[in-house]
Amino acid sequence: MRKKTTEEYIEIICLLEKQEGRAQTGRIAEAINVKPPSVTEMLRKLEQKGLIVYESYAGATLTPVGEEMARDLLGRHRTFANLLELLGVEGETAETDACQFEHHVSPETLERLRLFLEFLSESPDGRGCLAAFKEFQRHER
Amino acid sequence: MRKKTTEEYIEIICLLEKQEGRAQTGRIAEAINVKPPSVTEMLRKLEQKGLIVYESYAGATLTPVGEEMARDLLGRHRTFANLLELLGVEGETAETDACQFEHHVSPETLERLRLFLEFLSESPDGRGCLAAFKEFQRHER
DNA sequence: ACCAAGATTTAGGTATACCTAAAAATGATC
């Protein structure tokens, strides 16, 4: 499997803090499908970058900077996942793709997609648009 | 800068073949912002994978398999770039983001986006939808 | 046909994230 990025580590640490109260080495390792020693190593680097506090044998805690990053990532993730689901992508797939896109999107594009999502889900015209798209797809087949 | 993937090499080789008749080491290196020796090394690997024929001191030529991959990538690229532009993302940015997304999208999502793009650009309802979105954005501000 | 200039490859080295196996720390149980 591919090498994991800083962003992926930060996300999973955030998730574990929420779900389990703390982010332990072993749980992180499971979550991102990597062996524990690799996690220890990465946690040291994330600490150097000021994104987490790492306590030996205890685990990781996001710093304010890390939290900010996690919030940002989660926001990007939600934007993509919601948008894809609205367009009819199956839930599991939408999550998987969102997980990829969120790391590679420019601020400008993200903002535009956010707006489009808002348009689709919260305006009458947008909802009409989605209905029309559903109709369109039926005729495709 | 980030490490380059097989897909990025294949794309640029395809582009150079079209634009310049052949894909030379040095030109590839410039294009992906890497030094020539790194390209030589990668070309060997791409040849191993059956994606190109590599002739020492002459350059690379896509095999049918490589061409197929390039076509696929170009298609994905166009889908994303067109979609983003339709939604109002500025041209240069749309290209850059498409370049990222194209490597990370699942077949299912891609197909859905293709359909949505077709809907937006080729059906009256779709064009109406875009007009409504433009209107919506004006009110945002 | 030669030779210099330019391009490419070879040789050797770096950085990064991953791994396994072994050692050390933790903490639950008696």
Added chain:
DNA sequence: GATCATTTTTAGGTATACCTAAATCTTGGT
């Protein structure tokens, strides 16, 4: 409070894509 099972870290090693410097090939001008 000692012991043992579990978790984590340490130590040492692999793979990959990148680099620089030096050697080699190719080619255009004479």
